[in-house]
Amino acid sequence: MKFLKLLLLFTVISFNLNAQNNSKLKNNQQENITYAIRNVNIIPMTKENKVIEKATVLIKENKIHSINKPIPKNATIIDGKDKWLIPGLIDMHVHTLADGSPFVIYPTKGPLVSFNTQYNLTPYIANGVTTVFDLGARPEHFGQRNEIIRGDVIGPRMALAKVIGGKKSNPTAKNPFDGRNAVRSAKEEGYEFIKVYTWLNEETFKAVIDEAKKQNMKVVGHIPIAFKGKQAKDFFVPHFSLIAHAEELSKQTDDFSYEKAQEYARLAKDNDTWLIPNLTNMLSISQQAKSVQSLKNLQGFKYVHPLIQSKWLTSNGYYGASEKLIEYYKKLYDFHILIVKAFKEAGVPMVAGTDAGISGIIWGFSLHSELKLLVDAGLTNEEALASATRLSAEWLEIDSKIGTIETGKFADLILLEENPLDNISNTQKISGVFVNGKWIDRSKIDIMLSDVEKWNNANKERYDWKELLNSLKN
Numbered sequence: 099m100k101f102l103k104l105l106l107l108f109t110v111i112s113f114n115l116n117a118q119n120n121s122k123l124k125n126n127q128q129e130n131i132t133y134a135i136r137n138v139n140i141i142p143m144t145k146e147n148k149v150i151e152k153a154t155v156l157i158k159e160n161k162i163h164s165i166n167k168p169i170p171k172n173a174t175i176i177d178g179k180d181k182w183l184i185p186g187l188i189d190m191h192v193h194t195l196a197d198g199s200p201f202v203i204y205p206t207k208g209p210l211v212s213f214n215t216q217y218n219l220t221p222y223i224a225n226g227v228t229t230v231f232d233l234g235a236r237p238e239h240f241g242q243r244n245e246i247i248r249g250d251v252i253g254p255r256m257a258l259a260k261v262i263g264g265k266k267s268n269p270t271a272k273n274p275f276d277g278r279n280a281v282r283s284a285k286e287e288g289y290e291f292i293k294v295y296t297w298l299n300e301e302t303f304k305a306v307i308d309e310a311k312k313q314n315m316k317v318v319g320h321i322p323i324a325f326k327g328k329q330a331k332d333f334f335v336p337h338f339s340l341i342a343h344a345e346e347l348s349k350q351t352d353d354f355s356y357e358k359a360q361e362y363a364r365l366a367k368d369n370d371t372w373l374i375p376n377l378t379n380m381l382s383i384s385q386q387a388k389s390v391q392s393l394k395n396l397q398g399f400k401y402v403h404p405l406i407q408s409k410w411l412t413s414n415g416y417y418g419a420s421e422k423l424i425e426y427y428k429k430l431y432d433f434h435i436l437i438v439k440a441f442k443e444a445g446v447p448m449v450a451g452t453d454a455g456i457s458g459i460i461w462g463f464s465l466h467s468e469l470k471l472l473v474d475a476g477l478t479n480e481e482a483l484a485s486a487t488r489l490s491a492e493w494l495e496i497d498s499k500i501g502t503i504e505t506g507k508f509a510d511l512i513l514l515e516e517n518p519l520d521n522i523s524n525t526q527k528i529s530g531v532f533v534n535g536k537w538i539d540r541s542k543i544d545i546m547l548s549d550v551e552k553w554n555n556a557n558k559e560r561y562d563w564k565e566l567l568n569s570l571k572n
């Protein structure tokens with residue numbers, strides 16, 4: 099019962115098999131097809147994670163119907179020979195692009211920029227990201243979720259967290275009373291999670307967390323700047339159960355020793371606080387500080403909306419940092435690595451999240467970079483995979499539905515050309531993706547991506563971030 103709305107997404111999707119639409123991308127009829135992946139090596143990502151070789155997986159009505167049972171006559175066969183099947187990936191920290199304005203203005207003014215939802219979501223699907231946790235969710239994201247449920251677009255499952263305590267966010271919550279009200283409103287509005295943010299004061303931070311607990315909403319987020327210089331035990335509180343970036347910890351201290359990382363890990367363990375290391379973002383910040391042109395070389399850059407490309411290239415907040423600041427970023431990144439090692443040593447679960455949507459972090463593509471960096475930081479390939487599958491589903495409390503390959507779970511799956519347990523980069527060798535039982539093979543993925551690219555190229559001239567900001571001044 100805990101996350102009724104999120105679970106509702108699963109339920110509703112399964113009742114929406116016949117939704118009609120005209121786009122060449124979509125063919126919901128397909129969901130009535132029974133699929134049999136034959137001869138495939140299953141990496142189930144259960145705790146035991148015993149690989150099942152040369153197996154048959156039957157997918158029926160958006161679920162994993164059976165493993166190694168007879169194939170019905172009417173089944174559509176997918177050849178899995180020498181291929182590997184993993185659960186669909188979960189990105190635990192995203193900011194999905196949605197209709198809106200460059201900064202907070204009166205909501206009644208309506209969005210200044212509108213986007214094609216499918217183009218926003220295609221990079222997730224193309225990368226096998228079948229669930230995302232939006233840590234800056236707005237009403238527009240409920241709209242996107244409804245578009246997915248209706249079958250108008252193909253997209254990931256979306257868990258939505260409401261931000262409390264941002265500088266210009268609504269509500270800002272300056273005191274515990276406002277903080278508690280903000281949590282209750284978020285609950286009423288249908289958000290499943292609360293994200294605490296940087297500008298909360300100490301008492302309001304604690305009141306928000308306490309109220310969220312009463313409202314049965316889990317809390318993810320930042321560690322408010324108000325705690326800087328205080329003892330770490332002050333900001334580790336029970337029910338603040340997921341830290342949005344390792345940076346939240348590194349910014350609280352000037353002591354970048356392994357002992358400090360171990361202290362954080364111990365406190366996290368005691369309070370059942372999990373961590374999103376978010377290494378991609380920190381590394382990207384230090385690269386952008388030196389050069390923005392390198393962004394153009396990022397995998398997937400051409401699929402980023404031209405307005406956002408323009409923003410990242412012409413109004414990049416990180417670019418041009420002093421040598422001293424660049425040196426500081428490097429220290430932070432090195433400390434991030436120590437934090438990952440210490441959390442692993444202490445047995446604190448870590449879940450993969452990218453901050454996709456933030457300058458230089460591309461939806462879908464960045465999760466594969468994060469997995470690679472987690473392995474470089476000391477996780478095994480299997481631990482990295484678990485961070486983006488089973489463990490993320492556990493934190494979201496939807497592990498009975500997704501996150502592993504087991505009979506009865508929803509068919510969110512990635513078919514890979516090579517074994518990711520041998521090399522984590524093999525998560526990128528995608529031969530096809532099942533999204534809620536819908537099979538999207540490589541050729542369809544390529545069509546979806548090229549649609550985005552073509553549109554971006556054709557509309558490049560229409561979007562200029564600085565011009566948009568100037569137009570708002572008038």
Ligand SMILES: [Zn+2]
Nearest residue numbers: 191193233453
């Ligand atoms: Zn974020």
